[in-house]
Amino acid sequence: MKLMRIKAIVKKEAIQILRDPLSLAMAFLMPVMLLFIFGYAITMDVDNLSTVVYDRDKSSMSREFIAEFRESRYFTIVGYAEKQADIDRYIDSGLARVAISIPEDFSKNMKTGRNAEIQVAVDGSDSNTATIALGYISAISELYSQRINKAPVTTFNSPHSGREGEVPRTLFVEGATGYPLAGVPLIVTPRMRVWYNPELKSRNFIVPGLIAVIMAIIAALLTSLTIAREWERGTMEQLISTPVKPPELIIGKLFTYFIIGLIDVLMSTLIGIYLFDVPLKGSPLLLMMLSSLFLFGGLSLGILISVVAKSQLIASQVSIIVSYLPALLLSGFMFSISNMPGPLQIVSYIIPARYFVTMLKAIYLKDSALNLLVFETVLLSIFGFLVFMIANRKFKKRIE
Amino acid sequence: MDNPAIKTLNLTKSFGDNVAVDNLNLEIQRGELFGLVGPDGAGKTTIMRLLAAIMLPASGEAWVAGHSILHEGEKIKEKIGYMSQRFGLYEDLTVMENILFYADLYEVPKKERPRRIERLLGFSNLTPFKERLAGKLSGGMKQKLGLACALIHTPEVLFLDEPTNGVDPVSRRDFWRILYDLLKEKVTIFVSTAYLDEAERCTRIGLIHKGRLIMADNPANVKKSMPLAMVEVWSPEARKAAEAIKNMNGVKDVSVYGNRFHITLTEMGLMNAIIAQLKDTGVEITDYRSVLPSLEDVFIEMVKR
Numbered sequence: 001m002k003l004m005r006i007k008a009i010v011k012k013e014a015i016q017i018l019r020d021p022l023s024l025a026m027a028f029l030m031p032v033m034l035l036f037i038f039g040y041a042i043t044m045d046v047d048n049l050s051t052v053v054y055d056r057d058k059s060s061m062s063r064e065f066i067a068e069f070r071e072s073r074y075f076t077i078v079g080y081a082e083k084q085a086d087i088d089r090y091i092d093s094g095l096a097r098v099a100i101s102i103p104e105d106f107s108k109n110m111k112t113g114r115n116a117e118i119q120v121a122v123d124g125s126d127s128n129t130a131t132i133a134l135g136y137i138s139a140i141s142e143l144y145s146q147r148i149n150k151a152p153v154t155t156f157n158s159p160h161s162g163r164e165g166e167v168p169r170t171l172f173v174e175g176a177t178g179y180p181l182a183g184v185p186l187i188v189t190p191r192m193r194v195w196y197n198p199e200l201k202s203r204n205f206i207v208p209g210l211i212a213v214i215m216a217i218i219a220a221l222l223t224s225l226t227i228a229r230e231w232e233r234g235t236m237e238q239l240i241s242t243p244v245k246p247p248e249l250i251i252g253k254l255f256t257y258f259i260i261g262l263i264d265v266l267m268s269t270l271i272g273i274y275l276f277d278v279p280l281k282g283s284p285l286l287l288m289m290l291s292s293l294f295l296f297g298g299l300s301l302g303i304l305i306s307v308v309a310k311s312q313l314i315a316s317q318v319s320i321i322v323s324y325l326p327a328l329l330l331s332g333f334m335f336s337i338s339n340m341p342g343p344l345q346i347v348s349y350i351i352p353a354r355y356f357v358t359m360l361k362a363i364y365l366k367d368s369a370l371n372l373l374v375f376e377t378v379l380l381s382i383f384g385f386l387v388f389m390i391a392n393r394k395f396k397k398r399i400e
Numbered sequence: 401m402d403n404p405a406i407k408t409l410n411l412t413k414s415f416g417d418n419v420a421v422d423n424l425n426l427e428i429q430r431g432e433l434f435g436l437v438g439p440d441g442a443g444k445t446t447i448m449r450l451l452a453a454i455m456l457p458a459s460g461e462a463w464v465a466g467h468s469i470l471h472e473g474e475k476i477k478e479k480i481g482y483m484s485q486r487f488g489l490y491e492d493l494t495v496m497e498n499i500l501f502y503a504d505l506y507e508v509p510k511k512e513r514p515r516r517i518e519r520l521l522g523f524s525n526l527t528p529f530k531e532r533l534a535g536k537l538s539g540g541m542k543q544k545l546g547l548a549c550a551l552i553h554t555p556e557v558l559f560l561d562e563p564t565n566g567v568d569p570v571s572r573r574d575f576w577r578i579l580y581d582l583l584k585e586k587v588t589i590f591v592s593t594a595y596l597d598e599a600e601r602c603t604r605i606g607l608i609h610k611g612r613l614i615m616a617d618n619p620a621n622v623k624k625s626m627p628l629a630m631v632e633v634w635s636p637e638a639r640k641a642a643e644a645i646k647n648m649n650g651v652k653d654v655s656v657y658g659n660r661f662h663i664t665l666t667e668m669g670l671m672n673a674i675i676a677q678l679k680d681t682g683v684e685i686t687d688y689r690s691v692l693p694s695l696e697d698v699f700i701e702m703v704k705r
Contacts (some may be wrong), residue, residue, distance in 0.1 A: 008504030011492065019492045035455070238488025238549075242505040243477045319609050399455045 001251075005244050009252025013226070017256070027222060027257075031214045031264045032271065039203065039276050047074050049133050052096035065118075068144050069100065074136045089114035089120065097123040098133050110148065114326035122146035207278040207283035211268045213324070215291065216353045218264055219298025220305065223257050224315040227306035227395075242398040247392050253390075254299050261295040264290065279304035282363035286370060290363070293377065294356040297384030298323060304391035327353035352383045372391050403466045405430045405557050406451060410460035413446050413611075421445040422611040423460065428590065428604075430556075433583050435602030435619075436592040437676050437692055444486055444592040448561045451590065452482040465556045478506075481550030485561040491535025495526055495545055499532055499552060520548040523578055528681035532639040540571025543652035547578065558582065560591040564598060571689060574600055596630075596690045628652065629668040631690040634660045641683040645674050662691065 017023045051069060052240040055062050078096050079088050101119040109116035120137055122130040230236035237298045241251070265288065272278040280287070301321055309315035328334060328343065331353035337345055346353050355376035362368035370377065406428040420443045423429055428434045429441040436444050449455035450665045451464055453473030462469045465479040489498045491667055499520070501514055521527040524544035529537065534545060543563050550558060560579075576598070579589055591602065599605045606616040615622060636640045638661045645663065646654045649672070653664040663674065668690065 002507060004504050004507055010664060012490065012497075012501050015497060016490065139478050180674050215630045233491075234488050235490055237449075237454065237486070238482070238546075239482040239505075241452050241477060241480070241482035241484070242502065243474055243507075245474075298581035397454065397477075399449055 001245060001248055005248040006252045009249055010255050013253055013256035016128075017260070021171075023222075027218070027260045028264070028267070031218055031268055034214050034217070035207075035210060035268055035271055038213070039207060039272075048076045049074060049098050049129070049136075050078045050096045051075045051098040051100060052079045052081055052087055052090040053077055054084070054087055054099065054101040056104045057106040061107035062102045062111055065102065065106075065144055066100075068140050069137075072136070072140060074133075091121060091123055094123075097126075097129070098137070100137070105354045126248050139146070156286045203276055204278050204331075205366065207268075207272040207276050208364040209331070210355040210397065211265065211291075212271060212294070212331060212353050212360055213327045213333055214268055214358070215261060215265065215294055216298055216327035217320070217324040219257070219261055219295050220302040220319035221316060222260065223253065223299045223302030224305040224309070224319035225312050226253050226257070227313045228309055228315040229266075232312055237399065240399075245398065246395040250303055250392055250395060251390075253303065255295070257299050257302075258292070258295055261299065262292065265291040265295075278364065280364055281367040283367075284368075287360070287363050290356070290359050290360060290373070290377065290380075293380045293384060297352050297380055297387055300384055300388040300391050304387055304390055305367070307391055323353075326351040327357075330354065331357045334359050335347045352380055355380050402531060404436075405432065406462070406464050406590060408451075408460065408462040411447075411450060411457050411462050412459045413443075413450060413455070413457045419611045421450065421457070424611075424613055426590065426613060426616065427605060430588050431583065431586045433579065433589045433591070433603045434600070435599045435605040436590065437594070437596070437599045437607060437622075438592075438608035439594060439692055442608045444608060445561055446611075447608070448482075448485075448559050448590070448592060449611065452480060452559050453477060456481070472581070477552075478542050479555055480557045480559060481553070481555035482559045483543075483546045483550045483561060483563055485565065487534075489534050489542070489546055489549060490622060492533060494531050494533055495521075495537070496530045498545060499549055502549040503552050508553055516554075518684055520551060523581065524548050525574070538568075538571070540567045540574070541574060543567055543571070545576070547575070551582070553585065557588045557590065560589065562592050562594065564593065564595070572598075594692055596692050599692070629665045629671075630691050631663045631665065631668075631671055631674075631688055632691045633663065634686040635678075635683060637683050638685070641678055641681070641685070644681040644683060645677055648674065648677060 017027060027102070051332075053066055053069075055066060066077070070077050079090060081090065081099070084101075087099040087101065098123040101121070103117065103119070106116050106118065118134065118141070120134065121134050124130045178217055227236070230239060269280060269284070269287065273280055301323060305318050305322070306315050309318055326348075330337075330340075330348045330351050332348070336351075337348050337354070339350065359373050359376050362373060406426065408424050408426045409425040410553065411421055411426075412419070412420050422443075424447065438444055445559070446455065450457050450469060451462060453464070453469045453476040456470070464476045466476045467473075467479070469476060490501070493501065496517075499517055500513075505629075508516065518527075521530065521588060524541075524547060526541065526544060526548065528647055529541065534542065537545060547560070547563070549561075567575065579591070588598060591598075592601055601624075602619060604616065605619055605622055607622060608612040615625070636659055637657050638659050642654045642656045642661045645651055648670075650666045651663060651668065651671045655661075656661050665671065665674075671688075675688075676684070
C-alpha cells in the first residue's frame with residue numbers, strides 16, 4: 001500500500017464533493033434536516049392538547065375544576081361550548097382533540113358526596129395521543145378530588161376523617177367509551193423517581209438515538225454512491241487500468257467520508273445540546289471515539305454495497321434498506337427491543353445501529369464509561385472489520 | 401526487451417452466446433503502431449480491455465510487455481497506458497488536477513513531474529487550459545488530456561480505444577501527430593479505429609469482424625483486398641444529398657445519420673463522379689472520408705479469399 005496513492009484518492013474525493021452541490025447537501029444538509037424533522041416530529045410527549053370545555057354547571061366549583069386543566073401544560077383550552085352540538089363541531093373540524101363536558105349537577109354531587117361524573121370525548125384517530133390524554137384527565141381529576149377532600153390520603157375512605165359534615169367524594173371521569181376511567185379513591189400515592197432522564201423528556205432519548213440513525217444513513221448512502229458513480233460515469237475503467245490497489249482506493253474513499261461523518265456527529269451533537277436542550281452527560285471524547293467505530297462499519301458497508309451494485313440507483317436503494325430502515329425500526333431507537341416479537345429481537349442483534357443506539361443513550365443519559373460498553377464496542381469492531389475485509393475482497397479490478 | 405510487446409494465444413472472450421473475441425492470435429513487436437480496425441461491435445473494445453488486464457478472457461492467454469494478462473495483471477498496469485473509448489477522466493477536476501491525480505497513482509517521482517507535465521501539456525496544446533475543468537473541454541481536448549494522463553508514467557505500451565471517435569478533423573490530425581512523436585520514442589502503440597484513413601497511418605493493421613481476426617498486414621496490402629469501399633460524407637443537407645446519388649451506378653447503399661451519410665461503393669474511384677453529381681444538384685458538402693464498410697458481405701467476401 002502506498003500512502004501517495006491513498007492521499008491522491010482522498011484529495012480527489014474531497015475536491016469532487018466540494019464542487020458538487022448535491023453531494024455537499026447530502027453530506028452536511030441532510031443530517032441537519034433529519035435531525036430537525038425527527039427532533040421536532042417524533043416526540044412521545046403529549047402536551048398542549050387542544051381542548052374544548054362545555055360547562056353546564058357554571059358554578060365556582062366547575063370553574064375551579066376547569067382551571068386545573070387550563071393550568072396544566074398538557075391542555076390548552078381552545079374554546080367553550082354553549083351546547084352539545086358545539087362539541088361535535090370542535091372535534092369534527094379538528095379544532096379540538098379533547099372535549100370535557102361538565103354536567104349541571106357537578107357541584108351539587110360534589111357537595112353532597114355523590115359521585116360527580118364528567119364526560120370526556122377524545123379524538124381517537126390518533127389512538128396513542130388519545131390514550132395518553134385520557135390518562136392525564138383521570139390524573140388531574142384524581143388530584144382535584146383529593147384536594148377538595150383535604151383528607152389525608154391514607155384515611156381517605158374513613159367517613160369520619162373528613163371535614164365536619166362532609167363525606168368523601170369521588171370524582172368519576174367517564175371516557176368517550178362510556179366506562180369510568182378513574183374514580184377509585186387513591187389509597188396509596190405512588191411516588192416515582194425516574195433515573196437518567198428525570199424530566200422524562202422523550203427528546204432526551206430521541207436525539208441520541210437519532211444520531212445513530214443519521215450516521216447509519218449518511219455513512220451507507222454517501223459511500224454507496226461513490227464507487228457505483230465511477231462505474232456509471234466510466235471513470236472506473238480508467239482507474240482500474242492503473243496500478244492502484246483495491247485497499248488504497250477503498251481506504252482513500254473511506255477516509256474522506258469518515259471526516260464528513262465526524263463533522264456530522266459533531267454538528268448533530270451541538271444541535272442537540274444547543275437547540276434541543278439535550279444534555280450530554282458523558283464524555284464527548286468517548287462519544288467521538290465510538291462514533292468513529294460505528295462510522296467505520298457503516299462506511300465500509302456502503303462501499304461494499306457500491307462494489308456489488310455498480311449502479312447508483314440500486315446502491316442507494318439497497319443502502320437505505322440495509323442501513324436506514326433497520327436503524328430506524330429495529331435498533332431500539334423508536335421501539336423498545338424488549339417489546340418486539342422474538343424473531344425480530346434476534347434480528348436486531350445483527351444490526352450495528354442497535355449497539356450504537358445503546359452506546360449513545362448510555363453516554364448521553366448515564367455518563368457511562370467505556371468499560372460498561374465493552375460488549376457493544378467489541379461487536380461494532382468485529383462488524384466494521386468484517387465488512388471492510390469483504391468489501392476489499394469483492395472489489396475486482398476487472399470488468400465482468 | 402526481446403519479447404514482443406503484445407502476444408496473444410487463442411484469446412477468447414464471450415458474453416453469453418455472443419463471442420466477442422474468437423481465438424485471437426496476434427503478435428506485435430516493440431515500436432509498432434498497430435491499428436485494430438473493424439466496425440462497431442466487432443470486438444475491438446473487448447480486445448483492448450483484455451490486453452489492458454481489466455477483463456479476464458474465457459480462454460487463451462496473452463502477454464503484454466512480457467507479463468501474463470491472467471496472472472500478472474497488476475504488473476502490466478504499471479507498464480501500460482490505457483485510454484478507454486468513453487472519456488474516463490474526472491470532469492469535475494481541472495486538467496492539472498487530473499494529471500496530478502494520475503501522476504500520484506503511477507507514483508511518478510515528484511522531481512520529474514514538472515518537466516514531464518510541462519512537456520505533455522506542451523505537445524497536447526493544453527497549457528493554456530491547465531486550470532479548466534475537464535468537463536468544459538472540447539471533445540478533441542478531452543482526448544488529448546486523456547492521452548496526457550495515460551502517458552504521465554512513460555509507459556512501454558499504449559492502448560488507445562477509438563481515440564478520435566467524435567473528434568473534429570483538426571484535432572484528429574493533432575492527435576496523430578502526437579502518436580508519431582511517441583513512436584519515435586519507441587513506445588508501442590495499439591490503437592483501435594473504425595476509420596480507414598487512420599488505419600492507413602498505422603505501421604500494421606488487423607482487420608477484425610465478429611471477434612475474428614480476418615487479416616493482419618500493412619495498410620497497403622489490406623486495402624488491396626477490400627472488395628467494397630465506404631465513404632462517410634458530412635453535409636448540412638444529408639438527406640437531400642443521399643437522395644441525389646442513391647441510384648448512381650456502383651452505389652450499393654446509402655444510409656443517412658443526421659448531418660452525415662455513408663455511401664457503399666464498388667470501388668473508391670467512383671467518389672469523383674459522386675462529388676460532381678452532388679455539385680450539380682447544388683448540395684453542399686463539408687467533409688468526406690473513407691471508412692471501413694460495415695456491411696457483412698464485405699467481410700464474408702474477404703473471409704472467402
